[in-house]
Amino acid sequence: MYVCGPTVYQRAHIGNARPFVVFSWLRNWLRETGYEATFVHNVTDVNDKIYDAAPGRSAQLARDATNWYLEDTADLGLGTPDEMPFATDSMPEIVALIEELVAAGYAYPVDGDVYFRVARFPEYGKLSGQRPDRVEEQEPNPLKEDPRDFALWKANKPEEDTWWDSPWGRGRPGWHIECSAMAEKTLGPEFWIHGGGLDLVFPHHENEIAQSRSVGRPFARIWMHNGMLELGGDEMHKSVGNDVSLRNVLDTWGREATLVYFLTGHWHGPIDFSDTAMQAASARADGFREVFRNPHVAAPADAWNRFAAALDDDFNTPAAIAVMHEWRDHALLRRALGVFGLESLAEEEEAPAAVVELAERRQAARAARDFDEADRLREELEAAGWEARDAPGGYRLVRRP
Secondary structure (H helix, E strand, C coil), rough: ECCCCCCCCCCEEEHHHHHHHHHHHHHHHHHHHCCCCCCCECCEEHHHHHHCCCCHHHHHHHHHHHHHHHHHHHCCCCCCCCCEEEHHHHHHHHHHHHHHHHHHHEEEEEECCEEEEECCCCCCCCCCCCCHHHCCCCCCCCCCCCCCCEEEECCCCCCCCCCCCCCCCCCCEEEHHHHHHHHHHCCCCCEEEEEEEHHHHHHHHHHHHHHHHHHCCEEEEEEEEEECCCCCCCCHCCCCCCCHHEEEEEEEHCHHHHHHHHHHHCCCEEECCCHHHHHHHHHHHHHHHHHHCCCCCCCCCCHHHHHHHHHHHCCCHHHHHHHHHCECCCHHHHHHHHHHHCCCHHHHCCCCCHHHHHHHHHHHHCCCCCCCHHHHHHHHHHHHCCEEECCCEEEEEECCC
16 A cells, blocks of 8 residues: 655644554554555655745755654554655656656656646546546646646756756656655555545646556556545634644544544545544543443454454444444454554553552441541542442452543
């Protein structure tokens, strides 16, 4: 799987995390069901947005924003992609692919730039449904042969602090050619799945197809485009204010609630982000924790098959989580949570020594039939965020929801 990753010019917002999460889960499920799955997630560290955000210091911003992205996605607890190619590390492959396109007549140089001839690729628009005769100009330049043509290479401008040498002069690649080259570099000329946000269908993925297939690369067999987050107004996310960065959402709600939130929406549909949605996700996470605080109850023999059927049907996580909520089977639920990086919901938190002392004093008060004191100590426990539940041989301490 090749999944378009971040353009690193700012801190990733919560919506940027959706493809990372969805395709990390898909990799886990494919491996769970016996496939060999490789998840490639690129980093676009050369792009107009980076130059615009930090004139004269784009390279430093790209390094900083890459580190932010790696730190924030690491805190989701889903592990890392199997490969993370960087555009800046792929210049030989990018230049070689552009040279091949020029030699084949699919591209042409103009005053240090190189453009792809859209008219030469008859399947252009097939992925997105765009009519080729109605495609609007993506990158204005009066020297282009056709307004629809898009840039493969861009001549260096005075305010741009990074460049590479090429047969067409000093410059840097266009956005679309980077992914064509990085996908082939990591997965070869043909691979199974290409993923990314729905906003990338056109022009980014349409242009990738044109570049790669015009010179004989079969490219991706299956396209998966996740739906977008709908953030609403400020009143919809007062808990995080105007800062809807992944970092702030994780700090405010925690990784487990954040992952459960993503589970509740089908990957290819839109999903609302709001305080209400996050509160519901947090409550669902607590519901799973509660299962492990209570006795194990074996699930029916077909329980796992129902869960698997939900994920095998277009990776339907809302249907899968509905099945999981029926279970009181600790082993089965722990296995399913593991697919989504949520094994931690099965772990019991160890109570601090001061809380244990309160619980012991409460037990002693109950044994002495001093129920007023026992009630007072129970209230102290609750105020500290804990609850003492009766259990064989005494009690067990659990964190209150």
